[in-house]
Structures are given as C-alpha cells and as structure tokens.
Amino acid sequence: MRNVPGNSAVVACLLVIMLGVTAAADTIGGGDIIFTPKNAKEVIFSHEKHVHDKGLKCTGCHYQIFQMTKGSYKMQMSKITKGDFCGKCHNGIKAFDATDEQHCARCHK
Numbered sequence: 049m050r051n052v053p054g055n056s057a058v059v060a061c062l063l064v065i066m067l068g069v070t071a072a073a074d075t076i077g078g079g080d081i082i083f084t085p086k087n088a089k090e091v092i093f094s095h096e097k098h099v100h101d102k103g104l105k106c107t108g109c110h111y112q113i114f115q116m117t118k119g120s121y122k123m124q125m126s127k128i129t130k131g132d133f134c135g136k137c138h139n140g141i142k143a144f145d146a147t148d149e150q151h152c153a154r155c156h157k
Contacts, residue, residue, distance in 0.1 A: 078116075083123055089156040 083091040128135040129147045138146035
C-alpha cells in the first residue's frame, strides 16, 4: 500500500469494523433463556447448544417460529406437543420427540 494521505484512516476504519464483527460473532446465540412452567421443573433453553453445538442458524427459529422479544409467547407444553414452538423440530424426526415422556428431563431440570 502506498503512503497516500487518508490510507491510515481507511485502515483504521476497516480494523474497527473487523473487530466489531468479531465481537458480534462471539455473542451470537443470546445466552440461556429460563422458562418456569407451572407444575413442572424449569426449562433452560441453551442458544449455545443449538447454535454452536448443533450448528443451527438463528434464522432457523427467528422469526419463523419465535420472535426475539422476551415474553412474546405463552409457552405451553400442549402447544409444543402439537408441533408449535420447540415442537417444530422436537418431533422425533428432526430432533428428539418432545411428546415422549422419556425425554422430559432433557429440557426440564
């Protein structure tokens, strides 16, 4: 790169952009979300497990299944077992079957 006035500013801007993208990549996933259902043990949803461990993309769930606003849904097991919410994938085909009682402890802890 020739020493042209303004080159250092361009390089500095590119570094800032690259660092910002790297920092954003580190926070993809949204952390854990804790659901406290009535008459059942709490459910801890792990973005880490779904995004990083399973290789799923955020857009696989957001906005087709879930909005990204806390409390925007009333999660109910009856809806999940009918194929809504988590039940879209946890149907025994794509992922473990949420309707099978032997799997309850995988989510409810």
